Amino acid sequence: MRVAIYARYSSENQRETSIEDQYRICEQYAKQREDWKIVQRYADKAISGATRKRPSYQQMLVDAEDKQFDILLVHDFSRLSRDSVEVELTRRDFVEDWGLRLIGVTDGIDTANEGHELMSGVKGIMNQQYLVDLAKHTYKALTREALKGNNCGGRNYGYRHIPIEHPTEKDALGRPKILAVRRKIDPEQAQVVRQIFEWYDNGKSPRQIAEELNQRKIPSPGASYNRKVHSARYGTWAATVLHGELRRATGILSNPIYIGRVIWNRRKWIKGRDRKRRRPELRPESEWIVTEHPELRIIPQDLWDRVQQRRKMQKKWVSTRPRSPKYLLSSLLKCAVCESNFVMQSYYQYGCAGHKDRGPTVCHNNLRVSRSLAEEKILASLKRDLFTQEGLDLFIKESTRLLTERRRERKPDPSQLLKVEKEIANITKAIKAGILTPTTKSELEKAEAERARLQRASEETSDAIITMLPRAKERYQALIDKIGERSLKHLPQAREQVRALVGEIWLKPSPEGHLEATLTGRYDGLVMLLNKGKLELNLRGCGERI
Structure with missing residues (x-):
């Protein structure tokens, strides 16, 4: 049996030896079983079990679906997730969908044992309750720190973070233990903040201010972020960094910390129904924790008041909450110059968001394109590139595979034939005993007919490869013609169809003054459409049709 091990620890205060300990316990468990061979190990270090966005965890799920191992060992089920829903979904994937075995070594849960569902469910609820209790304790501790005026998370432009270290105690890595973190004004950044407020007070718009800062090569707040990919x-x-949202006090021009007022606990994060994304929700002002810190003031009160008055008059900046994509190509069009999205800049036209919000210093691509023209040209190009002999051959290949898999699924269960045989034997025995009625005869005829049907189905060669698909070329043409042709009600599905085929569409300004779209027909995208059920298969009757 091929065995894989998954280990995880969540806190930076835990050492990497936690992973080694989990490996060791699982390895000892595997050594006590004959013919168990460890073929893979997965580990996520310092990542919370409340999220499924864990690289090794995701890779483990991919490998499990590909049947690269037969059994997964974990120290206990909480290593998979602290979310009871996520644990249950993972258990179902392993047992019901992939036919694999999942074992929690220390908590005694083995999906091969009867009643493991109950044990897994109880354990999942206990783990989730642990998260709830942990969140409460963390909230209380952060509240105490907020009331003391210490930083409780996040960074504000214009300030540095100063750690307060314990004079003698060390953390798990041997460094001085940090008791709290306080803010201190950064003189260089504070000067930029004052300049931003003065420019805005003098009539400049947030876009003009952003362009001026970019021209002067002043690093933005995000310049200090440790990003994996630099665009x-x-x-x-x-x-958007400047104006933010007035009601939520986001953005530099709305942040009261610049007058020495620190607000914590304004928002809470709600996990969505898909368990993957969280969304912020504004708390009632009565729950906000507000503390005054005159030593953190950067902006004079009179300047602050004038700026806030103008902000309230500029209603276009009052709310800038992100909206769901509205059109077919929304979130698919990318600027080849600055890698920003192309967004609707009028009711009819797409334009580069980088040029719009950051200015020509960052992106010189000021060209716009009609929404209807972009959809027409790009869809026409996509359909033309896909309707080739290569695309048709792949269509036939994947359709044949799907049809063969469907036929294999239709093969009757041998236990059904045994059940009918037993039923016929019982009826025959009753007849020999003298019990012969019209009902007995009718039931015998039905059972014999069912036996004949099951025998014919079993004799068919389920692995036979379909070599000829009726009207394949016409069907393939119809599938391509339907790409992107959906009503507004089904626009998200149409957008995902296009995304699966081309990914992102890059728009580059040409020397002649027009935009060039770079896209190629991605046949792997077509395979994704087939595998996701976009191709309707009709297997009724005696033949297979698509």
Whole structure:
């Protein structure tokens, strides 16, 4: 049996030896079984079990679906997740969908044993309650720190973080133990903040201010972030950083910390129904924790009041909550110059968001394109590139595979034939005993007919490969013609169809003054559409049709 091990620890205060200990316990468990061979190990270090966004965890799920191992060992089920729903979904994937075995070594849960569902469910609820209790304790501790004026998370432009260290105690890594973190004004950044407020007070818009800052090569707040991928707009200012949202006090121009007022506990994060994304929700003002710190003031009160008055008059900046994509190509069009999205800049036209919000210093691509023209040209190009002999051959290949899999699924269960045989034997025995009635005869005829049907189905060669698909070319043409042709009600599905086929569409300004779209027909995208059930298969009757 091929065995894999998954280990995880969540706190930076835990050492990497926690992973080694989990490995050791699982390895000892596997050694006590004959013919168990460990073929893979997965580990996520310092990542919470409340999230499924764990690289090794995701890779483990991919490998499990590909049947690269037969059994997964974990120290206990909480290593998989602290979320009871996530644990249950993972258990179902392993047992019901992939036919694999899942074992929690220390908590005694083995999916091969009867009643493991109950044990897994109880354990999942206990783990989730642990998260709830942990969140409460963390909230109480952060509240105490907020009331003391210490930083409880997040960074504000214009300030540095100063750790307060314990004079003698050390952490798990041998470094001085940090008791709290306080803010201190950064003189260089504070000067930029004052300049931003003065420019806005003098009539400049957030976009004009962002362009001015970018021209002067002043690093933005995001310039200090440790990003894995650096785009052309990395470290530059955007108008959204300045104006933010007035009601939620986001954005530099709305943040009361610049007058020495620190607000904590304004928002709470709600996990969505899909258990993957969280969304912020504003708390009632009565729950906000507000503390005054005159030593943190950067902006004079009269300047602050004038700026806030103008902000309230500029209603277009009052709310900038992100909206769901509205059109077919929304979130698919990318600027080849600065890698920003192309967004609707009028009711009819797409334009580069980087040029709009960061200015020509960051992105010189000021060209716009009609929404209807972009959809027409890009869909026409996509359909043309896909309707080739290569695409048709792949269509036939994947359709044949799906049809063969469906036929294999239709093969009757041998236990059904045994059940009918037993039923016929019982009826025959009753007849020999003298019990012969019209009902007995009718039931015998039905059972014999069912036996004949099951025998014919079993004799068919389920693994036979279909070599000829009726009207394959016409069906393939119809599938391509339907790409992107959905009503507004089903627009998200149409957008995902296009995304699966081309990914992102890059728009580059040409010397002649028009935009060039770079896209190629991605046949792997077509395979994704087939595998996701976009191809309707009709297997009724005696033949297979698509």
